[in-house]
Amino acid sequence: MIIKGRVWKFGDNINTDLIIPARYLSSTDPGFLAAHVMEDADPTFASRVAPGDIIVGGKDFGSGSSREHAPIALRAAGIACVVAKGFARIFYRNAFNMGLPIFVSPDLFDLVEEGDVIEVDAAAGRILIPSKPAAEVAVAPIPPFMRDLLAAGGLIPYLTKGVGR
Amino acid sequence: MTITEKILAAHAGLDRVEAGTIVNARVDVAMGNDATAPLAIAAFREAGARKVFDRRRLVLVCDHFTPNKDIQAATNCKIMRDFAREQQIPRFYEGGEAGICHVLLPEAGLVVSGDLVVGADSHTCTYGALGAFATGVGSTDLAAVMMTGELWFRVPETVKVVLRGRPGPWVSGKDVILALIGAIGVEGANYRALEFTGEAVAHLTMADRFTVANMVVEAGAKNGVFPPDETTREYVYARGDRDPVFYESDPDASYADVLEMDVSALEPQVAFPHLPSNVRPVGRVGSIKIDQVYIGSCTNGRIEDLRTAARLLRGRKAAPGVRLIVAPATPEVYRTALAEGLLEVFLDAGAVISPPTCGPCLGGHMGILAAGEKALATTNRNFVGRMGHPKSEVYLANPAVAAATAVLGRIAHPDELKGVHRL
Numbered sequence: 001m002i003i004k005g006r007v008w009k010f011g012d013n014i015n016t017d018l019i020i021p022a023r024y025l026s027s028t029d030p031g032f033l034a035a036h037v038m039e040d041a042d043p044t045f046a047s048r049v050a051p052g053d054i055i056v057g058g059k060d061f062g063s064g065s066s067r068e069h070a071p072i073a074l075r076a077a078g079i080a081c082v083v084a085k086g087f088a089r090i091f092y093r094n095a096f097n098m099g100l101p102i103f104v105s106p107d108l109f110d111l112v113e114e115g116d117v118i119e120v121d122a123a124a125g126r127i128l129i130p131s132k133p134a135a136e137v138a139v140a141p142i143p144p145f146m147r148d149l150l151a152a153g154g155l156i157p158y159l160t161k162g163v164g165r
Numbered sequence: 166m167t168i169t170e171k172i173l174a175a176h177a178g179l180d181r182v183e184a185g186t187i188v189n190a191r192v193d194v195a196m197g198n199d200a201t202a203p204l205a206i207a208a209f210r211e212a213g214a215r216k217v218f219d220r221r222r223l224v225l226v227c228d229h230f231t232p233n234k235d236i237q238a239a240t241n242c243k244i245m246r247d248f249a250r251e252q253q254i255p256r257f258y259e260g261g262e263a264g265i266c267h268v269l270l271p272e273a274g275l276v277v278s279g280d281l282v283v284g285a286d287s288h289t290c291t292y293g294a295l296g297a298f299a300t301g302v303g304s305t306d307l308a309a310v311m312m313t314g315e316l317w318f319r320v321p322e323t324v325k326v327v328l329r330g331r332p333g334p335w336v337s338g339k340d341v342i343l344a345l346i347g348a349i350g351v352e353g354a355n356y357r358a359l360e361f362t363g364e365a366v367a368h369l370t371m372a373d374r375f376t377v378a379n380m381v382v383e384a385g386a387k388n389g390v391f392p393p394d395e396t397t398r399e400y401v402y403a404r405g406d407r408d409p410v411f412y413e414s415d416p417d418a419s420y421a422d423v424l425e426m427d428v429s430a431l432e433p434q435v436a437f438p439h440l441p442s443n444v445r446p447v448g449r450v451g452s453i454k455i456d457q458v459y460i461g462s463c464t465n466g467r468i469e470d471l472r473t474a475a476r477l478l479r480g481r482k483a484a485p486g487v488r489l490i491v492a493p494a495t496p497e498v499y500r501t502a503l504a505e506g507l508l509e510v511f512l513d514a515g516a517v518i519s520p521p522t523c524g525p526c527l528g529g530h531m532g533i534l535a536a537g538e539k540a541l542a543t544t545n546r547n548f549v550g551r552m553g554h555p556k557s558e559v560y561l562a563n564p565a566v567a568a569a570t571a572v573l574g575r576i577a578h579p580d581e582l583k584g585v586h587r588l
Contacts, residue, residue: 013351013440015546015548017527017546017548017549017550017551018548018549018550021528021550021555022200022527022528022529022551023528023529025200025229025230025527025529026200026230026234026235026237026238026241026529027237028203028204028207028241039555040549040550040555041549059352060351060352060355060385063351063352063385064287064546064548065286065287065527066201066285066286066287066289066301066302066303066304067200067201067303068201068204068303068304068305069204071303072204086352086355088352088355088385089355089356089385089387090287090301090302090303090382093302093303093306094302094303094305094306097303097305097306097309098303098305143187145187145317154305155305155306155309156208156211156212156305156308156309159212159309159312159313160212160213
């Protein structure tokens with residue numbers, strides 16, 4: 001799986017209140033949530049993000065609440081994957097359970113600029129930045145069980161296909 | 166093994182587990198609320214599931230946007246109500262029976278020591294105070310548990326937190342956990358279990374321990390756990406509707422780290438915007454004018470918290486221009502506060518008394534902030550926009566600091582009320 005897309009950069013501690021503020025949580029409509037994604041971090045983001053774009057974050061991405069509205073909003077906004085220095089555990093789990101690819105890379109953040117195009121090659125465990133051929137960074141390998149979850153398309157398909165029973 | 170490892174092993178049907186292992190474990194209690202259960206119910210139906218694994222072990226609580234703040238919130242509670250009826254789930258809470266889930270479940274005896282509990286809410290870790298393994302998950306995980314009664318877990322490394330000494334006046338569980346988060350940071354315990362031991366634990370009430378365990382997630386922890394003692398036993402035997410199992414960590418259990426904290430040296434703590442780790446002792450806060458004080462939430466909305474606040478507010482008034490909001494966390498807390506005369510103290514102090522709800526804490530409703538406003542809250546998160554406008558600010562503290570702040574109109578140490586004239 002190679003994911004190629006344009007980078008949006010966000011810093012450290014992008015918590016779930018920033019990804020989708022609680023004032024919108026009474027809705028579960030993906031389109032509505034996508035219209036407000038990242039609103040309190042960058043109010044213009046939702047109108048500028050395009051399908052296939054990639055978010056590059058800093059430390060502790062997705063901290064805070066267990067709301068799946070956060071990965072839903074990101075996915076509905078067309079985000080192809082998130083690469084961050086680190087993820088909070090509930091967000092990490094939610095992303096895999098819902099089939100949103102996320103990758104841990106401590107190094108990528110400082111090498112890319114907003115608008116750069118990057119290629120995440122999960123199988124090879126690396127990220128390429130075509131405009132900076134020398135800058136290739138490694139991504140942390142995904143544990144085998146989590147790979148199976150992603151391959152199945154998330155936890156519910158994994159369970160209903162009987163793989164996990 | 167540690168307590169956390171023992172509970173996970175017992176529920177996975179294994180003699181031994183080690184940190185890092187992924188296990189499939191049986192869940193004793195699963196919980197969802199009106200912010201998360203509707204998505205879980207949708208996933209449950211989408212998967213073609215017909216019956217929940219055990220109708221007595223799924224708890225559904227309408228607490229986040231209740232009393233229903235808008236049509237969408239009302240629709241979410243209706244989805245839960247219809248599902249509870251269809252599945253004959255006895256523990257569906259709404260209206261006058263509902264309270265903030267993490268105060269309600271232990272109070273109603275639905276969680277006991279030794280349980281494995283998951284909840285589609287990040288503060289599910291609260292129940293670790295009882296010597297249970299409890300952790301927050303998303304709606305899809307909850308749907309999986311509703312279908313199968315089981316869930317996968319990575320056994321976390323445990324960090325032992327040794328609490329020394331004895332907390333001084335006005336120092337509570339809130340200050341212990343804020344100081345810890347301040348010391349290790351918001352990802353200082355990411356993916357890990359925090360186990361609280363040391364002689365200071367004996368001086369922490371059940372309410373204090375719930376507050377501590379409640380906020381371990383603000384340091385990124387998967388769960389927080391207190392080894393059961395006499396205080397725990399008394400609490401669960403008085404309330405629990407099942408037999409508890411009291412686990413203890415083995416003397417040779419393996420810990421990823423050991424931290425020590427002397428709580429006798431602790432002052433009340435205040436977390437500054439916009440991270441719970443941004444803490445300072447209240448004595449070093451400076452002069453910060455406050456527009457709203459909120460006393461409530463799953464962190465500090467228990468009767469003990471209201472008693473502390475009332476002690477300081479009795480005969481005093483909130484400063485002009487300060488909106489004081491008090492929300493008893495559950496109907497039982499509300500009723501007790503009424504019987505003890507605390508509600509009258511709050512009303513006399515100029516407070517608005519809210520029904521039990523999560524509303525103000527997460528900027529849902531019942532006390533939203535405008536741009537430029539500052540609130541001091543007894544809650545657990547002070548992220549950007551947490552209680553309202555993205556340009557508002559939230560400071561976190563214990564109920565005593567909250568009461569003193571309401572009276573003086575600026576963030577204040579409770580001792581500063583000495584000499585402030587009582588009405």
